[in-house]
Amino acid sequence: MKKILFVSHTFMGGPFVVGSHHLARAFSELGHKVIHLSTPVTPIHHLKKDHITKMKIARSNEINQINENLIDYIPFSIGLPWSMMRPIYNNLKINFSVLFLKSNIQKVIKSFFDTLEIDYLIIDQPTMVGIENLVTAKKVIYRATDLYAEMMNDTSILNAEKNIIKKVDGLIGTSKPVLNHITAMNEELPSLLVENGVNFKHFSEEREMPHLYQNFIGKRAIYAGAIDERLDLNAIIDLAKSNPDVHTIVIGPLNDETIKEQYKNLKNLHFLGSVDYNDLPAYLQHADVALLPLSNHKANNGRSPMKLYEYLAAGLPVVTKKTDELVNRDEKNIYFYDDINKTVREVISLNLQKNDVKENIGKYGWEHKAKLVYEFAENL
Template sequence: MSDAAARILLLSHSHAFGPFRVGSHHYARTLAESGAEVVHLSTPVSLAHRVTGRIDAHTLATLPRGPMRDEAGVTHLVPRTIAPVPYGRFRVDRELRRHGIAERFDAVLIDQPLLWHESVRALTGRLVYRPTDMYPDGVKHAQQQRIVAAADAVIATSSAVLRALGDLTLPTLVIENGVDAERFTASSAGGARELLCVYVGALDGRFDWNQLGAWARQHPDVRFIVAGPGQAPAPLTSNVEMLGAVDYDQLPALLQQARVGLLPLSDDPLNAGRSPMKLYEYLAAGTAVVTRETPVLRADAVSGVYTYRDGADADAALRSALAHPSPNIAGMRRAAAESWGAKTAQLQRFVFDLTQR
């Protein structure tokens, strides 16, 4: 069959109506642009989320109440439930049926373990688990084991995430996260940029506030901007600016001002398997990058990627990044080779080479 005419369902942990874009959003867009019929269904917003304030009224108002087809041709579904998944009665097949969406797909890719129910297996002859994180215990771990037992293949976002699944007998592939290079690359290289370091992303337990504070104190002549929903746990020096959440469409302009993009990862063991999209978004925008070293994130001084292991060598890594040629043309070239288009083509070849059940 022609994969350009395929029907593909992505079961994702994140909807596409907030400040962040995740891999499933980019795959959905690129697959739809190639001619596939794509449905993107994300984690339901439950009554419990609304009552406890985990999702505020403003965000809730931006979410469609039924299927919403975007300009790329992707049909998005953000279900609403009483109880959080996997508790309660929610099932993907019932949600599709409720909205009149045909329940048979040429391929189903699932990255949200909480959306798993054995009925998902009946939706397709090609079921692919696409883990984006490590789940060493808890409900997601149990759900993940059930998915792996039922799946036809696994596409992991890093080798560390794949290894965490244990010994597997089914086909596997690692495709690290990519970048929408055309969106983030500056139209003109311009001159050397000001001493500005930027972090964009989540501000949860995987972010190292102590390291950010140390950098800011060690470099009072450098501006630091933190863009993401949340607040600092303690007061920061005057050269640190908290922007709050920044719309995805505004990120390129922000990053194209910066000399350095920051990935100050904490000691959280889940960071070991992360394949942050920000790495290539930073590079595409012409910044050098400073990141804590992990099994996935390694130094590449030629491309302007500098790593550190702990606080003892973090300052040296930042100094090297600040001294890297600006804008970072070599980094822009590296990012261009990591486009979502290339990664989607790789994913399509792998998925549609699978024998249908």
């Protein structure tokens, strides 16, 4: 049994389920003891009004027991969020938001593990730089899931990554561009490519059609995920405008409600907001085609989108914008578009069988990914 601490950018139990959540669960189900720790809440967060921040505040400084071997913890720091802390960090190389967490984090570690010494510290969140100095770990791994500096439009992230990498024993990237980025900072460190996986059983087991779909008669195209600058929302809207006979469904938190108001007259465009992770497979399975319309944002070059395999596990062919990373995956039932309208209609006309689409996707399960990470850590 290993004692493992994940330091993640996303808390468990919110609207987004990310790779660290799946890996933490997989490790816990293999019998290891796991703490999943995410970016702290600060006093500045209390000034924000969005739903996700309110959820995070409500859960902060409390132990969320996921199962017998796994807890999730959102710490509270009297420091500042990274967006305000980064000038101080760039000058002093001290991340006070993390430094102020020392006693709380050590208290949680001691309580759950019965010792302050852990086996693996796996860091996904570069803005938690400094955490590697607060924890006594036998093996430290930096697991980068994105080109963070480009995704956040924040070059200070590069300094944070460089300083984390000075203290780690190994590097994991979830895509080739991400792995190339972090290994360039220290080519001598052991490294491994572990692409994001899928909870195959969760997405593939058949579910009843959502009641809401009774109003969406006809073909259904669906997008489920974050609605931010990495998404080409205009492509989705254009799809709905050009194909009135296709219901275009968007699932994900919509921060700008004026978008929904602006297109309320498009009767085949449906912004459903957040859908619980447990209910999401039903919405996917009873659609006809999945959408992954990526914008030209530089961060998309390094993405290893989990939803790609979640779509496929649900039996949906995927229509997406081409990136080198996705082309290199060389997966069946992924269709790259220049004209999203044309490609969506072509894919719908193929009338692909869902069982054929989901075939062989089970090999990307998180259990297998966790074993790859474990073997890598053991051999460091």
